[in-house]
Amino acid sequence: xxxxxxxxxxxxxxxxxxxxTFEVQPGRILGFLGPNGAGKTTAMRCIFGLVRPxxxxxxxxxxxxxxxxCLRFGYMPEERGLYPKMTxxxxxxxxxxxxxxxxxxxxxxxxRWLETFGLTxxxxxxxxxxxxxxxxxxxxxxxxxxxxxxxxLDEPFSGLDPIGMEALSETLHALAAEGVGIIFSSHQLDLxxxxxxxxxIIHEGRVVVTGSLADxxxxxxxxxxxxEVDGQPWAPEIPGVERIxxxxxxxxxxxxxDTGIDEILAMAQREGEVTRFAFEPPSLSDLFREAVGR
Amino acid sequence: MSGLRQIWxxxxxxxxxxxxxxxFLITMVLVVGLVLLTGQxxxxxxxxPAPSVVGxxxxxxxxxxxxxxxxxxxxxxDVEVRHYPDxxxxxxxxxxxxxxxxxxxxxxxxxKKDPDVTLAAxxxxxLNEIARRDEAAALGLTPEQVSALVSPTPLxxxxxxxxxxxxxxxxxxxxxxxxxxxMAILMFGQFVMxxxxxxxxxxVVEVVLSRVRPYQVLAGKVIGxxxxxxxxxxxxxxxxxLSLTTFEIADVSxxxxxxSILLSVVAWFLLGYAFYSVIYAALGATVSxxxxxxxxxxxxxxxxxxxxFISLVAxxxxxxxxxxxxxxxxxxSPMVMPTRMAVTSVPLWEVAVSVGLLLAATYGLIRLGGRxxxxxxxxxxxxxxxxxxxxxxx
Numbered sequence: 001x002x003x004x005x006x007x008x009x010x011x012x013x014x015x016x017x018x019x020x021t022f023e024v025q026p027g028r029i030l031g032f033l034g035p036n037g038a039g040k041t042t043a044m045r046c047i048f049g050l051v052r053p054x055x056x057x058x059x060x061x062x063x064x065x066x067x068x069x070c071l072r073f074g075y076m077p078e079e080r081g082l083y084p085k086m087t088x089x090x091x092x093x094x095x096x097x098x099x100x101x102x103x104x105x106x107x108x109x110x111x112r113w114l115e116t117f118g119l120t121x122x123x124x125x126x127x128x129x130x131x132x133x134x135x136x137x138x139x140x141x142x143x144x145x146x147x148x149x150x151x152x153l154d155e156p157f158s159g160l161d162p163i164g165m166e167a168l169s170e171t172l173h174a175l176a177a178e179g180v181g182i183i184f185s186s187h188q189l190d191l192x193x194x195x196x197x198x199x200x201i202i203h204e205g206r207v208v209v210t211g212s213l214a215d216x217x218x219x220x221x222x223x224x225x226x227x228e229v230d231g232q233p234w235a236p237e238i239p240g241v242e243r244i245x246x247x248x249x250x251x252x253x254x255x256x257x258d259t260g261i262d263e264i265l266a267m268a269q270r271e272g273e274v275t276r277f278a279f280e281p282p283s284l285s286d287l288f289r290e291a292v293g294r
Numbered sequence: 295m296s297g298l299r300q301i302w303x304x305x306x307x308x309x310x311x312x313x314x315x316x317x318f319l320i321t322m323v324l325v326v327g328l329v330l331l332t333g334q335x336x337x338x339x340x341x342x343p344a345p346s347v348v349g350x351x352x353x354x355x356x357x358x359x360x361x362x363x364x365x366x367x368x369x370x371x372d373v374e375v376r377h378y379p380d381x382x383x384x385x386x387x388x389x390x391x392x393x394x395x396x397x398x399x400x401x402x403x404x405x406k407k408d409p410d411v412t413l414a415a416x417x418x419x420x421l422n423e424i425a426r427r428d429e430a431a432a433l434g435l436t437p438e439q440v441s442a443l444v445s446p447t448p449l450x451x452x453x454x455x456x457x458x459x460x461x462x463x464x465x466x467x468x469x470x471x472x473x474x475x476x477m478a479i480l481m482f483g484q485f486v487m488x489x490x491x492x493x494x495x496x497x498v499v500e501v502v503l504s505r506v507r508p509y510q511v512l513a514g515k516v517i518g519x520x521x522x523x524x525x526x527x528x529x530x531x532x533x534x535x536l537s538l539t540t541f542e543i544a545d546v547s548x549x550x551x552x553x554s555i556l557l558s559v560v561a562w563f564l565l566g567y568a569f570y571s572v573i574y575a576a577l578g579a580t581v582s583x584x585x586x587x588x589x590x591x592x593x594x595x596x597x598x599x600x601x602x603f604i605s606l607v608a609x610x611x612x613x614x615x616x617x618x619x620x621x622x623x624x625x626x627s628p629m630v631m632p633t634r635m636a637v638t639s640v641p642l643w644e645v646a647v648s649v650g651l652l653l654a655a656t657y658g659l660i661r662l663g664g665r666x667x668x669x670x671x672x673x674x675x676x677x678x679x680x681x682x683x684x685x686x687x688x
Contacts, residue, residue: 051672075500077497080497
């Protein structure tokens with residue numbers, strides 16, 4: 001288990017981390033979420049000692065992370081980049097060996113990851129000859145080539161099409177099933193909602209929401225209520241509804257958990273044909289807005 | 295996993311990737327080819343200094359051929375005599391460069407441009423000799439009496455200091471050596487800088503640094519490129535040495551002279567490269583784009599150039615105070631000391647002091663440069679100021 005405890009970091013006048021605390025459990029996928037500039041990248045760099053925190057510490061199973069331990073972690077930085085003129089197989093073998101794998105192990109592991117990502121026939125292509133999507137795959141393979149116990153992925157979903165997102169999500173779930181702890185960051189909260197099992201939402205260097213997704217949703221007092229009658233948004237006065245939001249032409253109620261939905265559905269049916277009726281737990285961005293009071 | 299092994303992997307990657315680059319290999323083959331070719335041409339020039347051709351036309355005194363040969367020997371020259379049917383043909387020969395000078399009717403010399411003073415003296419001497427011989431014969435003297443009369447006893451030469459036949463070759467060797475040293479330190483230092491900036495601009499450095507410490511990357515890079523530099527210095531120096539074997543200078547063993555200079559160049563390349571490459575690496579870490587390299591690349595060159603020029607001074611005056619001091623102190627010592635050592639014998643303690651100071655300075659630079667490298671390498675975008683890079687790792 002990785003624990004980041006009370007991490008603090010300033011760059012001049014800018015506070016990047018302001019006492020951030022969170023944990024990554026083995027075999028689980030943690031979404032490390034928050035708007036741009038919240039401190040996600042700085043926190044991830046702290047794990048690898050790329051940034052030295054002003055205060056706080058990073059622990060692995062309760063002990064300080066040593067350089068040797070770091071070699072058992074895999075990292076995909078937000079700023080992607082490998083050696084453009086090196087063949088992709090060479091890069092995989094190189095990074096595997098840098099992480100301490102023997103020659104045979106490194107070669108086997110490189111071939112295995114090339115196969116996993118369907119890149120076997122491109123093994124001796126230079127990185128710069130690959131498409132953007134394939135370069136992204138190689139980048140992930142480099143982060144995982146030494147079979148890490150913890151994968152730290154900074155914005156792995158950015159720039160992926162829906163098919164790419166699906167594939168990456170599957171890869172992460174397969175890794176987690178093998179017991180690898182995974183932490184990935186994203187600033188698009190709703191996009192990754194289905195991927196993560198645990199969530200940490202960070203805002204201005206501070207953790208504002210933390211817990212398993214199921215718990216967070218169950219714990220929230222709010223539900224989203226969306227009703228459309230005859231294809232039109234329907235927004236009458238409803239008892240127990242706290243707030244009405246109009247976003248992108250959709251009318252959305254923020255209702256209390258104990259709102260009697262049978263009654264509301266009956267009201268709507270008297271009005272006309274109900275074409276949409278949703279009563280859902282809040283999304284991650286709802287939780288985030290709730291936490292920062294927006 | 296030991297830190298040393300990681301450094302070695304980084305070094306091997308640097309070495310392999312660069313040695314495999316087609317541009318590097320082609321340059322290498324071209325330079326070696328050029329060295330061998332120039333060597334051959336020079337050797338050819340030096341081995342056969344073509345004899346000066348004196349053309350004779352019109353009326354010429356009897357025995358001019360023998361007299362010219364004798365006079366040329368006195369001047370330590372080789373002269374070939376050619377006879378032309380008339381003055382016009384002889385003049386054309388001079389014009390075409392076939393003959394240096396034409397003696398027309400035994401009374402006038404025809405040159406293409408300015409007269410060659412020595413050659414003119416040879417011809418004059420020969421004519422005088424003939425004239426005196428003819429006059430003496432007219433006075434009724436026997437040939438023995440004539441030669442006793444016109445050939446004075448030659449003066450003897452006494453040298454107070456024995457000339458060292460190796461002095462000239464040693465100077466040339468020292469010059470080639472310091473040129474090679476200058477180019478190699480500059481070239482491979484710049485390779486280090488470009489390598490550092492490349493890793494930063496392609497962003498791969500963050501992936502690397504998540505696995506190894508900054509000092510390991512720095513050390514691996516310097517060692518890998520240094521090994522490549524070492525190989526190049528040895529190959530190039532070997533090529534120069536090989537072309538030396540085609541020269542022949544009396545009493546001097548060129549291969550052994552060149553070999554000892556090459557050995558010293560190799561040793562000083564390692565010392566000088568270690569010193570300068572750390573400066574290059576630290577500066578390379580402060581820029582994110584290849585275009586920005588120009589703005590910092592001048593700094594090490596400015597440190598290296600004075601040493602190069604002083605080493606040229608040292609070729610002729612190895613004993614001056616300036617040369618002695620700069621050969622002891624970095625950053626000039628890696629250029630000046632090997633030149634001094636090549637042209638004169640330097641006391642062992644001075645060499646030891648020079649090497650010791652350079653090693654100490656390199657160690658200090660590794661600490662300093664390593665810190666600047668670590669502080670600057672992850673800061674993308676604009677050029678990082680050295681002071682900020684230094685503070686970043688406090």
